[in-house]
Amino acid sequence: MIKIDAIDTQIIDLPTIRGHVLSMATMTEQSVVLVEVLFSDGSTGIGEGTAIGGLSYGAESPESIQSAIETYIAPAIIGMDGDAVNAARLRAQKAVVGNPIARCAVENALWDGLGKRLGLPISxxxxxxxxxxxxxxxxxxxxxxxxxxxxxxxxxxxxxxxxxxxxxxxxxxxxxxxxxxxxxxxxxxxxxxxxxxxxxxxxxxxxxxxxxxxxxxxxxxxxxxxxxxxxxxxxxxxxxxxxxxxxxxxxxxxxxxxxxxxxxxxxxxxxxxxxxxxxxxxxxxxxxxxxxxxxxxxxxxxxxxxxxxxxxxxxxxxxxxxxxxxxxxxxxxxxxxxxxxxxxxxxxxLPEGPGCGVTLDQDKIKFYRRGAPRQTPVKVSV
Known part of the structure; x- marks a missing residue:
């Protein structure tokens, strides 16, 4: 059985091309929670949890998404069968009330990992x-x-x-x-x-x-x-x-x-x-x-x-x-x-390839990771 070994999260902050004006906020940056699930056979799966406008849009923020995954969801599903996506997502659903974005990010990573192991797209x-x-x-x-x-x-x-x-x-x-x-x-x-x-x-x-x-x-x-x-x-x-x-x-x-x-x-x-x-x-x-x-x-x-x-x-x-x-x-x-x-x-x-069909540019991730040193500023003030 291929087990879920670990779940890593990180927040990256991406500047927008212009101010994105909503009724409750003006966005000049989007904060993305990237999730990587590591499996016992060495395979990995990636997912994403993203909220709009921090807490002005809904009940989840990048920080709460990351916390829900690290504190509650990850401990609940680590050690489970990595191929049993439904069992893992249902366990995660019991571990947290609400928090749909956090649960989505982990589920997506599980599907991505399964697709990559089988050599098939999620579709x-x-x-x-x-x-x-x-x-x-x-x-x-x-x-x-x-x-x-x-x-x-x-x-x-x-x-x-x-x-x-x-x-x-x-x-x-x-x-x-x-x-x-x-x-x-x-x-x-x-x-x-x-x-x-x-x-x-x-x-x-x-x-x-x-x-x-x-x-x-x-x-x-x-x-x-x-x-x-x-x-x-x-x-x-x-x-x-x-x-x-x-x-x-x-x-x-x-x-x-x-x-x-x-x-x-x-x-x-x-x-x-x-x-x-x-x-x-x-x-x-x-x-x-x-x-x-x-x-x-x-x-x-x-x-x-x-x-x-x-x-x-x-x-x-x-x-x-x-x-x-x-x-x-x-x-x-x-x-x-x-x-x-x-x-x-x-x-x-639709991208071609197994799982979600995409691969992260690790240099970009390193550059935009929250707290990472940058040579040029990318955050635009409101």
């Missing part, structure tokens, strides 16, 4: 890929209408993206609508426009906001009100033609089932980290599909490791009505993979 272990490339959206989040328009036109010209998500919610609804309307008018029918509010509106604002966005011609609005207000989200989804997507409200299969049961949304933004790993994310997908809801492959702004793991799962899904937003690696000034993921012809392409 094959999950039944086989039906797509080698997936439509990928880009988030316009500078907060400046003219900058966002210029950025979108450049992406269209380069054939990198033709669906754009706008981050709103930091300003008054009237100002947000003017911002979105200006961008939609500039792009016209050349691109699909969606909007993410990140829970920033109350119900009164959401009613006006959804009506305005619908009139502008926006295709979909994501999590306009707080995640706990499921009945409110249901009311909004039934009141407007614009599609309403649940995101932060989905913390795993149970949340997905409750939203599907009362038709609280028209679509699910499925995130492997928010779901707690590849296996529970596949359950969220199955629930959404069975309920006739649209599916969207979401991101926690992961680096290439987490993005590759997500691609392995979503490549096995027949229809993603809203595509994906697996653009995380493109948001950073540097890539930490020896061979970066390929973005071309409006798609992100």
């Amino acid at each position: 094959t272990l999950m039944g086989g890929a039906v797509h080698t490339g997936l439509e990928v959206a880009w988030t316009l989040a500078s907060g400046d209408s003219d900058k966002d328009i210029a950025e979108a036109l450049e992406m269209l010209e380069r054939r990198r993206h033709r669906q754009f998500k706008l981050k709103v919610g930091k300003r008054a609804v009237r100002d947000d609508l003017a911002h979105v309307g200006k961008i939609k008018a500039a792009l016209g029918d050349k691109a699909v426009i969606t909007v993410d509010v990140n829970q920033a509106w109350d119900m009164h604002s959401a009613r006006w906001g959804l009506k305005g966005l619908q009139d502008i011609g926006v295709a979909m609005v994501e999590q306009p009100i707080p995640a706990v207000q499921r009945s409110g989200l249901s009311m909004l989804s039934k009141s407007y033609e614009i599609a309403v997507m649940a995101d932060e409200a989905l913390r795993g299969p149970e949340d997905a089932l409750n939203h599907a049961r009362c038709h609280a949304a028209d679509a699910f933004a499925v995130k492997i980290a928010q779901s707690g790993g590849l296996s529970p994310a596949s359950e969220v997908i199955a629930i959404g599909k069975a309920a006739g809801l649209g599916l969207y492959a979401g991101t926690m702004l992961e680096s290439g490791v987490g993005t590759a793991a997500a691609l392995q799962l979503f490549s096995t899904v027949e229809t993603l009505q809203w595509g994906t937003e697996l653009f995380g690696p493109l948001l950073f000034k540097d890539d930490i993979l020896t061979t970066p993921l390929r973005y071309a012809d409006f798609q992100v392409h």
Whole structure:
């Protein structure tokens, strides 16, 4: 039996190419928890745990992810059968309540290790890929209408993206609508426009906001009100033609089932980290599909490791009505993979090779590791 021998973690801090403006924070850096599982036969597996905006977005931070893994998950599963991924992830689930991102990072590393030992990609272990490339959206989040328009036109010209998500919610609804309307008018029918509010509106604002966005011609609005207000989200989804997507409200299969049961949304933004790993994310997908809801492959702004793991799962899904937003690696000034993921012809392409299909650039990891000495500063102040 090949046993789980050890689990190592480290935090790396990656600067972004520009300020990424959300309703609750402006990101100029992303902190990534990299996980390496070492097995008794000498093989290894890598995974990633990434939160957005520290604790301003959700209940997990890079520091808490690392602590949960080192203090609770690792002691619980070290010594277990390394090939028994389900047994190990279920043990980890019992060892920590919540902490889906920490559990996801470890589970991804276990799948990666198993795939490498078998010489197979994770997608094959999950039944086989039906797509080698997936439509990928880009988030316009500078907060400046003219900058966002210029950025979108450049992406269209380069054939990198033709669906754009706008981050709103930091300003008054009237100002947000003017911002979105200006961008939609500039792009016209050349691109699909969606909007993410990140829970920033109350119900009164959401009613006006959804009506305005619908009139502008926006295709979909994501999590306009707080995640706990499921009945409110249901009311909004039934009141407007614009599609309403649940995101932060989905913390795993149970949340997905409750939203599907009362038709609280028209679509699910499925995130492997928010779901707690590849296996529970596949359950969220199955629930959404069975309920006739649209599916969207979401991101926690992961680096290439987490993005590759997500691609392995979503490549096995027949229809993603809203595509994906697996653009995380493109948001950073540097890539930490020896061979970066390929973005071309409006798609992100499934990497080849066993496991997740990617390899870390150890020189880059050493440079960006938190606390490591650097010759040049990379952290940008807010």
